[in-house]
Amino acid sequence: MSNEYLRALWGAAKRLGYPDGTYIQLLLLTALRLKEVATATWDEFTIAGKDDDAWIIPAQRMKTTSPQVVPITRDIAALLRGIPRFQGKFVFSFDGGHTAIKQPYYSEGEARPQDTQGIAQACESTR
Numbered sequence: 205m206s207n208e209y210l211r212a213l214w215g216a217a218k219r220l221g222y223p224d225g226t227y228i229q230l231l232l233l234t235a236l237r238l239k240e241v242a243t244a245t246w247d248e249f250t251i252a253g254k255d256d257d258a259w260i261i262p263a264q265r266m267k268t269t270s271p272q273v274v275p276i277t278r279d280i281a282a283l284l285r286g287i288p289r290f291q292g293k294f295v296f297s298f299d300g301g302h303t304a305i306k307q308p309y310y311s312e313g314e315a316r317p318q319d320t321q322g323i324a325q326a327c328e329s330t331r
Contacts, residue, residue, distance in 0.1 A: 210232065213228070213232065214229065214232060217229045217232070222286075222287060222288065222296075223296040223297060223298065223305050224296075224305070226283065226286070226287055226296070227241060227242060227296045227305060229283055230244075230280070230283060230284075233277070233279055233280050233283065234259075234274055234280065236261075236272075236274070240261055240265060240266065240272075241296070242296055242304055242305050242306070243265065243294065243304040244259070244261075244294070244295040244296065244304075245293040245294055245295065246289070246293055246294075246295055246301075247293065248260055248261060248262070249276070249284065249295075250276070251276055251281050251284060251285070253281070257275070257276035257281065258273050258274060258275055258276055259273075259274040259276060259280075260272070260273050260274075261273075261274065289301075290302075
């Protein structure tokens with residue numbers, strides 16, 4: 205993806221807002237698979253403003269035998285701090301965190317290059 209495309213996608217996601225737009229922004233900041241971000245839970249994050257802040261994704265949600273440790277950058281921390289906290293465990297949700305979002309542009313399989321086109325089209329349709 206070109207820088208121009210990424211800037212346009214970021215701006216469209218920002219206009220879209222929570223949860224879909226914020227979800228897309230976290231995808232762009234982490235380059236993780238779509239489902240891993242969509243099903244993120246608050247207990248996976250350690251955000252204390254320190255160098256060892258991390259998002260630890262359990263192995264059962266990854267395609268590996270060990271947890272994935274994602275460093276929390278300042279941009280990721282700022283994005284997460286702007287997300288509303290609900291009683292439920294899921295970060296991205298339409299029902300107070302009780303159920304993870306389900307996006308029409310991701311499948312149970314691998315993310316494909318055309319998935320980013322679907323995300324971009326969804327964002328652009330909010331203009």
